[in-house]
Amino acid sequence: MTKYIKNNERKWDVSAMIRLKKRSRGVIPGFRLSMGVTITMLSLIALIPLLSVLLNLSGVTPGEFWRIVTDRQLVASYKVSLSCALIASTANFLFGVPLAWTLTRYRFPFRRALDGLIELPFALPTAVAGISLTTLYADTGLIGGLFNKIDVKISYTTIGITIAMTFIGIPFVVRSIQPVLEKLDVRCEEAAVTLGASGSRIFFKVIFPEIFPAAIAGFGLAFARCLGEYGSVVFIAGNIPYKTQITPLLIVSKLEQFNYAAATSIALVMIIFSFIILFAINALQSKIDAMARG
Amino acid sequence: MYVELRGINKKFGSFKASDDISFSIDKGKLVGLLGPSGSGKTTILRMIAGLEPPDSGDVIVDGVRVNDAPPGERGVGFVFQNYALFRYMTVFDNIAFGLNVQKRDKKHIKERVQELIELTGLSGMEKRRPHQLSGGQKQRVAFARALAPNPRLLLLDEPFAAIDAKVRKELRAWLKNTISKVGITSVFVTHDQDEAIEVADEIIIINNGRIEQKGSPSEIYKSPTTPFAARFIGQSFAVSNYDALRGFEKDDNFPEAILRPEFITVSKLNALLYPNSTQDGVVENVFFRGNLSELRVDVAGVKISAYRSLEDDEIYVGEKVGALIYQLFLVNDREVKLIRNSLLRDENSVFI
Amino acid sequence: MRQKAVKTIIILTCVLFVAIMLIMPLFTVITYAFRQGFKVFFSAIADEYAVKALKLTLLTTVFTVTVNTVFGLFASWSVTKFQFRGKRILTTLIDIPFAISPVIAGLIFILVFGRIGWAYPLLKAYDVRIVFAAPGIILASIFVTLPFVSRELTTLMQSQGSDEEEAAALFGAKGLTIFRKVTLPHIKWGLLYGVILCSARALGEFGAVSVVSGHLRGKTNTLPLHVEILFNEFHLTAAFAVSSTLVAIALVILVLRNLAEYRLKKEENADVR
Numbered sequence: 078m079t080k081y082i083k084n085n086e087r088k089w090d091v092s093a094m095i096r097l098k099k100r101s102r103g104v105i106p107g108f109r110l111s112m113g114v115t116i117t118m119l120s121l122i123a124l125i126p127l128l129s130v131l132l133n134l135s136g137v138t139p140g141e142f143w144r145i146v147t148d149r150q151l152v153a154s155y156k157v158s159l160s161c162a163l164i165a166s167t168a169n170f171l172f173g174v175p176l177a178w179t180l181t182r183y184r185f186p187f188r189r190a191l192d193g194l195i196e197l198p199f200a201l202p203t204a205v206a207g208i209s210l211t212t213l214y215a216d217t218g219l220i221g222g223l224f225n226k227i228d229v230k231i232s233y234t235t236i237g238i239t240i241a242m243t244f245i246g247i248p249f250v251v252r253s254i255q256p257v258l259e260k261l262d263v264r265c266e267e268a269a270v271t272l273g274a275s276g277s278r279i280f281f282k283v284i285f286p287e288i289f290p291a292a293i294a295g296f297g298l299a300f301a302r303c304l305g306e307y308g309s310v311v312f313i314a315g316n317i318p319y320k321t322q323i324t325p326l327l328i329v330s331k332l333e334q335f336n337y338a339a340a341t342s343i344a345l346v347m348i349i350f351s352f353i354i355l356f357a358i359n360a361l362q363s364k365i366d367a368m369a370r371g
Numbered sequence: 372m373y374v375e376l377r378g379i380n381k382k383f384g385s386f387k388a389s390d391d392i393s394f395s396i397d398k399g400k401l402v403g404l405l406g407p408s409g410s411g412k413t414t415i416l417r418m419i420a421g422l423e424p425p426d427s428g429d430v431i432v433d434g435v436r437v438n439d440a441p442p443g444e445r446g447v448g449f450v451f452q453n454y455a456l457f458r459y460m461t462v463f464d465n466i467a468f469g470l471n472v473q474k475r476d477k478k479h480i481k482e483r484v485q486e487l488i489e490l491t492g493l494s495g496m497e498k499r500r501p502h503q504l505s506g507g508q509k510q511r512v513a514f515a516r517a518l519a520p521n522p523r524l525l526l527l528d529e530p531f532a533a534i535d536a537k538v539r540k541e542l543r544a545w546l547k548n549t550i551s552k553v554g555i556t557s558v559f560v561t562h563d564q565d566e567a568i569e570v571a572d573e574i575i576i577i578n579n580g581r582i583e584q585k586g587s588p589s590e591i592y593k594s595p596t597t598p599f600a601a602r603f604i605g606q607s608f609a610v611s612n613y614d615a616l617r618g619f620e621k622d623d624n625f626p627e628a629i630l631r632p633e634f635i636t637v638s639k640l641n642a643l644l645y646p647n648s649t650q651d652g653v654v655e656n657v658f659f660r661g662n663l664s665e666l667r668v669d670v671a672g673v674k675i676s677a678y679r680s681l682e683d684d685e686i687y688v689g690e691k692v693g694a695l696i697y698q699l700f701l702v703n704d705r706e707v708k709l710i711r712n713s714l715l716r717d718e719n720s721v722f723i
Numbered sequence: 724m725r726q727k728a729v730k731t732i733i734i735l736t737c738v739l740f741v742a743i744m745l746i747m748p749l750f751t752v753i754t755y756a757f758r759q760g761f762k763v764f765f766s767a768i769a770d771e772y773a774v775k776a777l778k779l780t781l782l783t784t785v786f787t788v789t790v791n792t793v794f795g796l797f798a799s800w801s802v803t804k805f806q807f808r809g810k811r812i813l814t815t816l817i818d819i820p821f822a823i824s825p826v827i828a829g830l831i832f833i834l835v836f837g838r839i840g841w842a843y844p845l846l847k848a849y850d851v852r853i854v855f856a857a858p859g860i861i862l863a864s865i866f867v868t869l870p871f872v873s874r875e876l877t878t879l880m881q882s883q884g885s886d887e888e889e890a891a892a893l894f895g896a897k898g899l900t901i902f903r904k905v906t907l908p909h910i911k912w913g914l915l916y917g918v919i920l921c922s923a924r925a926l927g928e929f930g931a932v933s934v935v936s937g938h939l940r941g942k943t944n945t946l947p948l949h950v951e952i953l954f955n956e957f958h959l960t961a962a963f964a965v966s967s968t969l970v971a972i973a974l975v976i977l978v979l980r981n982l983a984e985y986r987l988k989k990e991e992n993a994d995v996r
Contacts, residue, residue: 104421104422104441104442104889104892104893105804105805105885105888105889105892105898105901106892106897106898106901107800107804107898107902108801108804108805108807110797110898111797111798111800111801111804112801112805112807114793114794114797115794115797115798115801115813116813118790118793118794118797118798119794119798119813119816119817119869122790122794122862122865122866122869123816123819123820123866123869124816125835126831126832126834126835126866127819127823127831129831129834129835129840129841130827130830130831130834132834132841133834133839172736172737172740175733175736175737176737176740176741178733179733179734179737180737183730183733183734185734189981191737191738191741192981193977193978193980193981194741194745194746194977195741195745196977196980197745197749197973197977198745199920199923199924200923200927200973200974200976200977200980201748201749201927201969201970201973202926202927202928202929202946202947202950202966202969202973203927203928203929203930203947204927204929204947204948204950204951204966205752205927205947205950205966205969205970205973206748207929208950208951208954208962208963208966209748209749209751209752209963209966210748212751212755212959212963213747213748213751218751219747219751220743220747243744244744244745244748247744247745276726276729298821301821301822302821304824305822305823305824305825305826305827305930306824306825306930307824307825307826307929307930307933308825308927308929308930308933308947312951312954324824325824325825325826325827325930326826328824328826328827328830329826329933329934332830332833332934337833337834337839340830341830341834344826344827344830344831347823347824347827348823348827351819351822351823351824352819352822354822355815355818355819355821355822356815359811359814359815359818363811420893421893422889422893441895442892442893442895443892443893443894443895443896444895447893449890449893451886451889451890453886455886455887455889455890456887457887457890457891457904457905458887458908458909459905459908459909460904468891468894468896468904469894469895472891472894472895472896472897472900473894473895516890520894
């Protein structure tokens with residue numbers, strides 16, 4: 078067992094992967110110290126615990142793993158998680174662009190307050206958001222009651238999950254676009270005006286292409302967050318098997334049944350998915366940076 | 372020989388920034404490293420400072436090899452291109468920084484900073500922050516900051532690049548005076564030949580990581596020793612069919628000639644000085660350049676540029692004129708050769 | 724005329740969106756908290772378990788923010804002041820916790836320190852409890868908020884460049900001096916901003932903490948977990964009363980955050996001049 082860990086660690090030894098470019102580190106002191114502290118802390122807090130997922134799965138055969146992760150209940154949860162997260166982050170995209178635009182370009186009363194509120198989903202504990210949304214959208218709640226009259230139920234359905242995810246994802250798109258919009262050269266727009274372009278043409282031909290990469294990055298971040306979100310979703314979801322169970326919830330319920338192999342297997346699937354999104358966003362980000370450098 | 376570089380090589384990836392660089396600088400001299408952007412001149416400066424280690428070769432200051440000494444112990448002052456002033460410190464604290472690092476006593480620091488503030492004409496600005504200063508003032512602060520710990524050697528990276536054209540001229544003169552007043556050995560980097568010629572005691576021309584030529588400004592100007600130096604210095608322009616010019620013959624070893632406007636005199640047809648060596652041409656363009664005008668003239672199919680004083684009779688576009696070419700540089704891949712107009716030699720043997 | 728109409732419509736849409744999505748939930752918390760009067764509200768937040776949960780939450784937050792500030796400073800210094808191979812990989816690795824579900828963040832610590840974990844025999848030998856105890860909660864919170872400070876500082880330090888640090892190093896200044904005198908003044912507001920974000924998330928973390936805490940009332944319950952229990956036991960008013968204290972903290976954090984951001988932008992603009 079211990080031998081296995083050692084091997085495993087060596088394979089993932091980041092300090093070996095990150096080798097100093099020979100003698101070109103310049104004159105600023107502290108490379109060894111800061112790099113050492115960074116990699117040690119990162120390994121202890123994040124990497125080694127994460128790799129324990131793989132270690133734990135070493136006892137699970139590929140066949141078993143496949144059976145676990147393609148379980149009918151689980152597949153249903155993938156569908157719920159993916160579709161709700163997709164709709165929610167699309168909603169964030171659609172509302173995020175005009176929101177960012179309004180906050181950077183227009184001046185109106187309470188603009189600063191509105192701007193400050195955007196981060197509420199970051200600052201508000203997710204459990205509080207969860208119970209609040211659940212109550213608000215329940216049949217007896219302020220908004221849920223209205224919809225109940227036309228026979229639409231929100232809490233304890235996928236609509237509720239989507240709303241909770243939308244709530245949690247609001248800041249991502251807005252905050253990705255805002256700095257780009259702020260730095261956008263007004264002269265570009267002015268140039269377009271002097272060439273006789275109309276308002277909507279300027280937006281779609283001049284401004285939108287500029288903010289699009291950032292908006293997509295924000296979309297990706299929101300999507301990743303929505304997929305993994307637990308606290309704000311779990312209350313409003315109602316957790317009806319095959320209908321409103323999200324994937325993270327199934328990890329929790331497997332853990333509560335002490336079924337570690339299953340919990341870990343599902344976790345691995347989610348981690349892989351997260352990594353793909355993360356790398357995609359980072360690739361996009363470096364493209365944005367390259368564009369910004371011109 | 373106070374500063375000496377011996378066989379310096381430096382690569383960034385596959386890019387060769389320094390290719391066997393060797394030169395030496397005498398004590399008290401003000402030397403300009405001149406070259407186009409990307410020629411590797413800044414890299415040389417950074418290697419002397421210790422900001423960048425050479426791959427091979429020696430950096431010697433005052434007889435001691437300093438390759439392994441950290442920058443703080445080399446006794447160099449460095450003025451960065453964008454000054455890199457500490458934005459959150461006052462002018463006083465910026466200048467005092469190096470002395471504070473050396474843990475000098477308060478009284479000494481105060482005196483030294485005061486001395487430098489007076490030297491650089493920054494009196495009354497001690498309490499200001501960098502963002503409250505003009506470009507020229509920032510440069511003076513950067514200069515004072517570099518000088519404060521009494522370095523043996525002052526290095527300046529494109530010291531005038533970030534300054535308005537008008538102030539730049541004043542600062543050049545100021546810097547040259549101040550450096551000679553302080554008497555410190557200095558090296559500066561520039562891509563601007565006017566700047567190098569005006570400020571430096573000695574110029575080193577760098578191209579593609581190699582030294583092209585080293586010499587006094589007038590040597591560099593009058594007798595370039597490499598084709599690059601001939602092309603780079605002055606308002607040079609290249610001509611391939613130079614044998615069409617009267618007084619010059621084709622030399623098969625040299626496919627191209629380099630001319631400068633000051634090698635050419637353009638005169639009205641009724642006021643020719645040396646009719647036999649002068650050739651007819653047609654003025655294609657006239658550019659007003661403030662203190663003189665620049666003419667573009669077509670001479671037997673060769674396009675040449677020449678200056679004309681504003682006090683002379685005005686010449687118009689389309690006018691037929693006489694062009695007299697005193698000399699030109701013949702160049703090939705390796706060599707430069709100065710050729711005088713052969714007819715002119717016959718016409719007036721005492722011509723310079 | 725038409726432009727103005729478009730502008731008004733866009734602003735109204737945005738305000739409406741924010742009102743429904745953000746303000747309504749806040750409003751709900753407050754109204755439900757006070758729906759049975761102040762007395763019930765105060766008894767709910769003065770409840771013994773609520774107070775204990777608050778203490779644990781604050782302890783967790785202090786630890787988390789401290790560790791992540793240290794990490795953030797070193798990590799951002801590493802990735803912005805030096806050139807090295809694998810920098811891209813390192814920055815991506817640091818971002819991992821952003822993309823991973825908090826539930827998984829909790830799970831991995833169970834897999835390390837729990838009864839099936841590889842470190843369990845060692846912990847047992849020294850009689851240390853991590854999972855289902857405060858250390859586990861703190862660790863999970865640290866994991867979830869790991870990139871907060873470092874990301875904020877990295878962006879800031881990248882845009883500042885390292886010329887000034889290089890200039891200071893030329894005078895022979897030591898690392899700590901350079902950091903204190905040259906770098907810190909640049910990043911102080913960004914640092915505060917990152918610390919605020921980090922505290923907010925640490926205070927409110929639910930998924931990760933829920934998995935590792937074991938829900939022992941009075942022992943391993945944080946405030947958000949306490950809210951969950953109250954809600955699931957249908958103590959709606961109490962749940963919202965406790966929530967309202969968290970909302971109050973969240974609003975204070977938002978105000979602080981905006982102040983920090985305002986100062987940050989102001990200084991950035993001053994630099995440009």
